[in-house]
Amino acid sequence: MPNSRQPLQSEPAAIRPLPTLRHAGQLFETERRLNAVLNNASVSIFLMDDRQHCIYMNRAAEELTGWTLDEVLARDCPLHDIVHHTYPDGRPFPLHECAIDRAFPENNQERGEEVFVHRDGHFYPVGFTASPIRDDAANIIGTIIEVRNISEEKAAAERQRLLINELNHRVKNTLATVQSIAAQTFRGRTDLAVRAVFDARMTALSTAHNVLVEDNWESASLISVIERSLAPHLLAEVDINRFRLDGPDARLHPKVAVTLAMALHELMTNAAKYGALSTGEGRVSVTWALSDLGGGQQQLDLTWQEQDGPPVAQPTRKGFGSRLIERQLPLEFDGSAVITYAPEGVVCAMRIPLTQLGWIGQETVEGSLAP
The missing domain is CATH 3.30.450.20 (PAS domain)
Structure with missing residues (x-):
């Protein structure tokens, strides 16, 4: 100056x-x-x-x-x-x-x-x-x-980053160990298709963890979770118009992010094998919205809808994917998930109250300390 x-x-x-x-x-x-x-x-x-x-x-x-x-x-x-x-x-x-x-x-x-x-x-x-x-x-x-x-703050953040990277490394090693154990267990006792399904589910779980690592396991982007969960199929498609993704972004608690990622993986896998994505004309629409539940809490309303695929019939029994979706969400988050096997295409409606971000018990402790 x-x-x-x-x-x-x-x-x-x-x-x-x-x-x-x-x-x-x-x-x-x-x-x-x-x-x-x-x-x-x-x-x-x-x-x-x-x-x-x-x-x-x-x-x-x-x-x-x-x-x-x-x-x-x-x-x-x-x-x-x-x-x-x-x-x-x-x-x-x-x-x-x-x-x-x-x-x-x-x-x-x-x-x-x-x-x-x-x-x-x-x-x-x-x-x-x-x-x-x-x-x-x-x-x-x-x-x-x-x-x-802010030297101490910077040092603490760096230590946290290193610890999170180590945690992610160990989680991936654990998943790799599980896959190795499964390979030994399945050897000679099951067909390759079953093994491929198992490996795909482990990969989906690992992908969900990767999204969380990018934000230090504090939260995950809703859009990132959806896109990463569907990425293997989205990238394989020449016609990108077969997929419609529409909705706002939000921050998800780690538990919600992992469960939602696994649910979307199961829906996508089923669509690729038997549903709309098993033919060249089928389409998948994933739409979601956020609604206010009061008290600062929001609810995620997500709908998975398949169209123009082969005619759908009600399954005679429910597999792992259906049980994961319809039982896990109500059990963990007091939400709901309903899969409808309509003739024109499968529809899955999820209602997930979004857990507030922070560590487990934080709301109780802070509530008791509030003046």
Whole structure:
């Protein structure tokens, strides 16, 4: 920024942490209390004039940067040139590229993350909020910046990422072990078609886990779950018009995501073997909507519908897929799933109350702690 702008305070006043007005006892007492509050705050606070020169920093800011206020004042340059002058890769970091500095010229509060340079030369990540300061006439005369060191948060997030990757690795190893055990068990005792069905179901389960891994097992995208579950068949089709997917996105609890993925896999497999996708003219429509159940909870209403396939007859017995769909959803989520074997095509209507995101028991604990 150009240095032609006038500083927020006169030069003599800028040499003190906050301007001291000892001739007014009440103002002096207010200043003393304000200094006490700021110097006991855990967040680092910087006060900048309109040249982006630092005219005040509290004790937390001195500890964060390794610089004292007197040393910063003596440098007589933008704070950026002291604590934010270099990228971690060694490139110079010019002031005009600084997000923190934009709060002044753009008259806007800026939030985000940056990497500061400590006085001893090491880099550390920070989260910041930079807000313009206005005078009585609403003119911008400076910037106030709140900064906190987020190194521990970053380290914790990295540890969590590594743990989740390890969890996913072990889950996949477990699934591979199950497949190996099944291969040994099935050898010579069943036909290849049964083995192929088993392997396909294990693959569907693994795919559902992959969707969850992408979001750290916290939740999964509804659209991603549907698309990934149907992907093996969608990619194999030349005519993409055979499929219709329509509905809004939502975040699914991991348990809902896995169960829904398995249900869709069973429906798609059945359609490919006996239903609409077993012929060249058949079509499948998957539509869904979200409805409000009250209390901040939503319900997923999803309909699977097959058309233009071979005539459908009521099955004489229900297989694993039908039992999974019609029993698992009501059992786990107090929902419903009804499969109708209409002559013109199978229809499956699912009603799934969406479990609120978070860890098991969170609602109970937070409810008991609420005031």
